[in-house]
Amino acid sequence: xxxxxxxxxxxxxxxxxxxxxxxxxxxxxxxxxxxxxxxxxxxxxxxxxxxxxxxxxxxxxxxxxxxxxxxxxxxxxxxxxxxxxxxxxxxxxxxxxxxxxxxxxxxxxxxxxxxxxxxxxxxxxxxxxxxxxxxxxxxxxxxxxxxxxxxxxxxxxxxxxxxxxxxxxxxxxxxxxxxxxxxxxxxxxxxxxxxxxxxxxxxxxxxxxxxxxxxxxxxxxxxxxxxxxxxxxxxxxxxxxxxxxxxxxxxxxxxxxxxxxxxxxxxxxxxxxxxxxxxxxxxxxxxxxxxxxxxxxxxxxxxxxxxxxxxxxxxxxxxxxx
Numbered sequence: 001x002x003x004x005x006x007x008x009x010x011x012x013x014x015x016x017x018x019x020x021x022x023x024x025x026x027x028x029x030x031x032x033x034x035x036x037x038x039x040x041x042x043x044x045x046x047x048x049x050x051x052x053x054x055x056x057x058x059x060x061x062x063x064x065x066x067x068x069x070x071x072x073x074x075x076x077x078x079x080x081x082x083x084x085x086x087x088x089x090x091x092x093x094x095x096x097x098x099x100x101x102x103x104x105x106x107x108x109x110x111x112x113x114x115x116x117x118x119x120x121x122x123x124x125x126x127x128x129x130x131x132x133x134x135x136x137x138x139x140x141x142x143x144x145x146x147x148x149x150x151x152x153x154x155x156x157x158x159x160x161x162x163x164x165x166x167x168x169x170x171x172x173x174x175x176x177x178x179x180x181x182x183x184x185x186x187x188x189x190x191x192x193x194x195x196x197x198x199x200x201x202x203x204x205x206x207x208x209x210x211x212x213x214x215x216x217x218x219x220x221x222x223x224x225x226x227x228x229x230x231x232x233x234x235x236x237x238x239x240x241x242x243x244x245x246x247x248x249x250x251x252x253x254x255x256x257x258x259x260x261x262x263x264x265x266x267x268x269x270x271x272x273x274x275x276x277x278x279x280x281x282x283x284x285x286x287x288x289x290x291x292x293x294x295x296x297x298x299x300x301x302x303x304x305x306x307x308x309x310x311x312x313x314x315x316x317x318x319x320x321x322x
Contacts, residue, residue, distance in 0.1 A: 009067055015053045015055055016054065042059075042063065072280075075138075092284055092285055093140040094142050096125055099244045158293070160272065161271040165262075166244075167186070173240065182264050183262060195223050211264070234257050273289060
């Protein structure tokens with residue numbers, strides 16, 4: 001049954017029996033035979049056949065959804081059984097966007113390591129679009145993202161934190177004596193921003209539109225692939241930026257540059273947990289998600305200095321799964 005379902009899944013993805021046979025390293029007649037065997041067993045045709053290839057019928061689309069669920073469950077069972085048989089450490093495959101990955105996640109992982117030393121993390125840092133795609137392709141099970149993500153029935157999105165966006169300017173800027181700025185004043189400035197697909201950039205563009213401003217009117221002087229690069233460019237006087245308050249608190253305190261609040265329409269972006277609705281989460285993944293949804297605890301963890309974070313600030317039983 002497992003082999004037949006894998007063959008069905010591949011044909012449904014490629015819409016081509018010959019291509020599926022090559023990918024699966026089996027003969028084309030074998031693929032056809034297995035598909036016909038399934039159709040006979042369920043009393044329905046799953047594919048429309050034509051000279052151009054095959055496509056799912058109504059019955060095939062229904063069956064495909066169930067096949068995906070069954071194969072996901074079997075894959076999870078295999079991972080768990082292999083981990084038990086090999087006495088492996090539990091691994092959480094996690095993706096995070098840049099701001100979360102650089103300024104929040106290290107503190108959370110350090111806290112969890114202290115409480116659950118048996119858990120290991122495989123972390124990928126990428127932008128929102130890349131993380132959401134990896135979740136859908138089951139390359140990772142949990143994503144921590146900034147800003148909006150396209151609606152998809154297979155994705156669960158849950159808010160765990162809110163991050164304010166602020167305007168950051170060089171100390172030499174004419175606005176350096178001010179504490180606030182109006183959004184329309186940004187139109188005359190050289191703007192440094194993240195790349196297309198970045199959560200920060202998406203939120204900035206959405207908020208500008210909601211305030212009646214067209215993001216296309218901004219004078220984008222430079223697109224940079226990391227928050228750190230943007231901060232260095234602002235400090236060097238190359239322009240100004242709209243960026244996460246989380247990422248600039250230390251530099252602002254050290255007067256490396258100046259941060260301004262947006263007075264007419266403060267910008268806040270949600271930080272979200274992204275998971276695949278089709279996959280059952282492991283015990284360890286549930287522990288992480290439970291921690292992420294405990295806002296008081298996160299606030300306390302993030303308020304600790306780096307040298308303090310290794311010491312747990314609550315007892316393990318408060319976040320352990322029951």
